[in-house]
Amino acid sequence: GYFLTSDVDTILRVAALSGKNEEKLMAFNLSAPFLSEFFTKQMEQVLPYVDILFGNREEASAFAKSKKIEDSAEAVCNYFCNLKRPDEMIHKQRIAIITNGKSAIVYQSGQTKGTYTVSPMDHQSIVDTNGAGDGFVAGFLYQFQQNKSLDDSIEMGIKCAKYVLRQSGFSLGDRDQF
Template sequence: MLETIAHYLIMGNEMQGRSLVANLSAANCYKSEHLKRPENWALVEKAKYYYIAGFFLTVSPDSIQLVAEHAAANNKVFMMNLSAPFICEFFKDAQEKLLPYVDFVFGNETEARTFSKVHGWETENVEEIAIKISQWPKASGTHKRITVITQGADPTVVAEDGKVKLFPVIKLPKEKLVDTNGAGDAFVGGFLSQLVQGKPIDDCVKAGCYAANVIIQRSGCTYPEKPDFK
């Protein structure tokens, strides 16, 4: 069992001083040999969808590559999150090697702009960046790449087929904002909950926005026992 411990530090309702202190613990020791063990690889073979946070590029990129290549060879869906600006900056080579296998790329506006800067794209326009990422060459033509970029309170950007669609987020009164840590992960969780059911992208984004909206009204990455999803 992998263990990652994250401590969230919040100062005031304005979210100033928001930070995360992570202890990768056992996760930092992960090796591809563990993934290749028959009982573990059997789980990979059974799956139809794969989602990997970009943070894992700092630990075992060869493990990610194994899963990504398996997904491409078997017409499965592989997804990745940009995760953090420093991943785009300091793990650029590993990220570039993996990107041709990625069918869905998730990230926020800061990560997208860092990705653009690192690759010499002379634009900070998130919509343009999302399109460029979606048009990055693919290793398999089975699935087109869709780029999903969140922008906090601003509309979520979805780039597909060379076009952009904007999705407004759920408006939240300032006094109800408690903790934005985990909002991006919650968004992806909501998004994937619909994607694996074969729902259209519009429904996936709606579910993602809902999940993120719930998380930011609570301290820590917690969820109410009886969420009211509409």
């Protein structure tokens, strides 16, 4: 998402390439509320090309406000999954995933909607929340690109986010637990 602030043309070139290839997916992270607030035009240019959308509850709320839709993770997922694609694109099924800290994850895949419960984590083991969302996206995409199920991909995203929460900064350190 942060690339919206500097080079939308490059995003659109990459997106156009992935849009014409059944095996390539374009993932996009809402990244921060200010992107939906101040880079609305750029986001509107890019989102039709996106296959997988990620965000957290605060980012989804800013997105909903910018689109004048209901302020809920479900509404944001539904808006994205039903967004019109450019005619030249292969019409792949879209996925939207909104995380919400320790609360349930809201997702939509095509027209299938659901929530995914996040198992509790010992609050005392949380060292730093920076990068937890990025860890979730990395874990999800790692599994998903291996043709794992949506549930398996979300579970790996949660596992990676929890790993990052136990680190100072976004440090991968010892990854033997994966």
